[in-house]
Amino acid sequence: MIAAGLAFAGDDAKPVVGPGATKDDVIKAYGWPNGQSQSGAKEILSYAQGEVILENGRVDRVNFSPNVPWQAPKPRPAPATASTRKVAEPAVDYWLTDFHQAESEAERRHARILALFTGSDWSPASQQFHTDVEYQPDFVNAFAGSFVFLKLDFPRGNPVPAKISDENIALRDRYDVTTYPTLLILSADGDLLARADLTKSVAGESFRERVIAAVRDAEIAAGDMPAVGHPAAPPPAIAPTIAAPVAPPPAVPKPTEPRPFGRSPAAPAILTAVQMVVLALMIGALVVAFVLWRLWKQPKRNAGNVEEHAERIDAAAGGLPVRSEICGWTHEKLRAVLAELAEFDSYFVTQRPAGSEIDLELRRTGDTAPRVLVCCAPGAQGSVGPKPLRELFGTMAAEGAELGWFVSPVGFTADAHSYAAAHRIVLVGLDGLHNLMREVPPVSLPAILART
Secondary structure, X not given: OOOOOEEEEOOOOEEEEOOOOEHHHHHHHHEOOOEEEEEOOEEEEEEOOEEEEEEOOEEEEEEEOOOOOOOOOEOOOOOOOHHHHOOOOOOOOOEEOOHHHHHHHHHHHOOEEEEEEEOOOOOHHHHHHHHHOOOOHHHHHHHOOOEEEEEEEOOOOOOOOHHHHHHHHHHHHHOOOOOOOEEEEEOOOOOEEEEEOOOOOOOOOOHHHHHHHHHXXXXXXXXXXXXXXXXXXXXXXXXXXXXXXXXXXXXXXXXXXXXXXXXXXXXHHHHHHHHHHHHHHHHHHHHHHHHHHHHHHOOOOOHHHXXXXXXXXXXXXXXXXXXXXXHOOOHXXXXXXXXXXXXXXXXXXXXXXXXXXXXXXXEOOOOOOOOEEEEEOOHHHOOEOHHHHHHHXXXXXXXXXXXXXXXXXXXXXXHHHHHHHHOOEEEEOHXXXXXXXXXXXXXXXXXXXXXX
């Protein structure tokens, strides 16, 4: 007998799960999900084809894309044992935790910094990175010669020294990090060179292989290191390993030809060359003048329209709303979008009444006080200064909230950034909103935006 909501379709007997089926029916049909999240009575199971949404333990709807190849069901994971619960860490920890120490080491080695932003005790993806990637020989040996490893942790249960916590929060805001884990490539001076895109998913590749490929792509995007001095030897490799890359020999500057003084036998030839250069410059100036005259005669383009057109192309490629669209959202629309995105991240969301100083409160299971208080400022309000942030922090202190989020697609003033960095407030601008939307499967994002 077939369970309610479970059937088979087509000659290849692909399972079809419909409304009313149980979670066990879904897992029997499609295998173990790639990800799970829960908010109240709603539970979301994520698969390569899309997602299955359950309400009170029963399937409410299935959002699968017909364009994604059917994946083989993933088996249910075996229960954790004593041998699998702890990652075997090397005697020497390659991951520094102090940003200034990482800068000094990168300058000494003439290397770059690979910065990991992680939530070690609450983020499933961060915990997978710690288990499958962080200390694994093929990852460490691939990049130890090129980078200084820096880990910036944001735990919620394990205490962190106040100095380190404040510095990590300031760095998170400086580089606009909103998802965990995030990998950034920084220069020895702390300049952001590239972000590793950990969202790319290729069938058949393990999580570690995808991370390694993403870091290599980011290396290419960051460009070549300038050859300066003699690089120090990289940290020793973890055995058994592939040997760590050998540092290239220092670049030897090409000797400069001495510049002669006075006339030489080649002077007549030099004078002829100078005359040719002058003639070429005159012709070039005439050509430039003609081109400028033609451009002046043509109708002038609106640079803003060109920029927005390029942005629309980029956003359309990722399925995201563009700047002008988000900046045109009303206050109600903006906070409704944030509520949906927070629910997708497994927060329990409560919307405060319209007109309140706080728009949303976010909680996790077992929280007795709000974990995050959220304020939203629509694009019509312009850039946000420190005053509304001080009001948010006062409410955080009164209600015992750990963090505050202030959302403004237009952005924030420099004073607002300084205040937020010192008061546990995360500033979410346009890039931050786009990053939150990228966490949602592409097949689900239009439905989320439509429901709001």
